Amino acid sequence: QVTLRESGPALVKPTQTLTLTCTFSGFSLSTSGMCVSWIRQPPGKALEWLALIDWDDDKYYSTSLKTRLTISKDTSKNQVVLTMTNMDPVDTATYYCARTLYGGNSALGYWGQGTLVTVSS
Amino acid sequence: EIVLTQSPATLSLSPGERATLSCGASQSVSSSYLAWYQQKPGLAPRLLIYDASSRATGIPDRFSGSGSGTDFTLTISRLEPEDFAVYYCQQYGSSPYTFGQGTKLEIK
Numbered sequence: 001q002v003t004l005r006e007s008g009p010a011l012v013k014p015t016q017t018l019t020l021t022c023t024f025s026g027f028s029l030s031t032s033g034m035c036v037s038w039i040r041q042p043p044g045k046a047l048e049w050l051a052l053i054d055w056d057d058d059k060y061y062s063t064s065l066k067t068r069l070t071i072s073k074d075t076s077k078n079q080v081v082l083t084m085t086n087m088d089p090v091d092t093a094t095y096y097c098a099r100t101l102y103g104g105n106s107a108l109g110y111w112g113q114g115t116l117v118t119v120s121s
Numbered sequence: 122e123i124v125l126t127q128s129p130a131t132l133s134l135s136p137g138e139r140a141t142l143s144c145g146a147s148q149s150v151s152s153s154y155l156a157w158y159q160q161k162p163g164l165a166p167r168l169l170i171y172d173a174s175s176r177a178t179g180i181p182d183r184f185s186g187s188g189s190g191t192d193f194t195l196t197i198s199r200l201e202p203e204d205f206a207v208y209y210c211q212q213y214g215s216s217p218y219t220f221g222q223g224t225k226l227e228i229k
Binding site: 037061062097101105 | 122139142148151152158160165166167168171172176193209211213216217218219221222223
């Protein structure tokens with residue numbers, strides 16, 4: 001079955017760079033149509049879509065955050081990595097990775113449990 | 122960028138009642154690529170509806186989605202106690218794949 005799990009630091013300092021890893025199983029990101037997204041949710045607030053990478057290594061980013069985000073994949077390790085530079089306390093949130101339900105344009109059918117990242121000095 | 126506006130922000134209903142949640146898009150959503158998710162406290166979102174009207178696997182048939190273009194609706198025909206949660210819409214027709222701000226469905 002499809003599973004995803006986010007990992008990374010629970011606490012980062014302002015101005016630091018955050019690196020999060022999504023480790024998945026049950027599918028290959030080299031399969032045509034497969035896509036993995038990152039989404040975040042500040043405490044008590046709404047979901048915010050951040051970035052997507054597809055099987056063909058095409059990448060898409062949030063308009064407001066694209067200068068700070070980089071998404072990449074390591075197909076051999078079944079991992080997707082998100083980096084976010086210049087972290088600020090407003091970036092405190094639970095960060096989720098998720099896979100599309102089916103190939104191409106598709107809803108997010110499979111989600112990790114999320115990892116809480118706190119930005120504080 | 123497509124902005125999704127959900128209404129109402131909070132909906133107070135009783136079990137057994139019908140719930141109607143709306144999601145409006147600032148421009149037409151390509152090919153009705155719109156999804157609805159349910160989120161309960163402390164948990165990841167769960168996909169309910171995709172492609173505007175298709176139920177995800179295991180979702181009860183009291184949940185239904187409709188709409189096209191810029192206006193979409195999630196209907197819960199008869200509320201069960203476990204349906205009280207926050208609901209989000211998301212469009213995935215054009216990047217960035219934005220979410221709405223959510224509707225909280227609470228027990229009256």
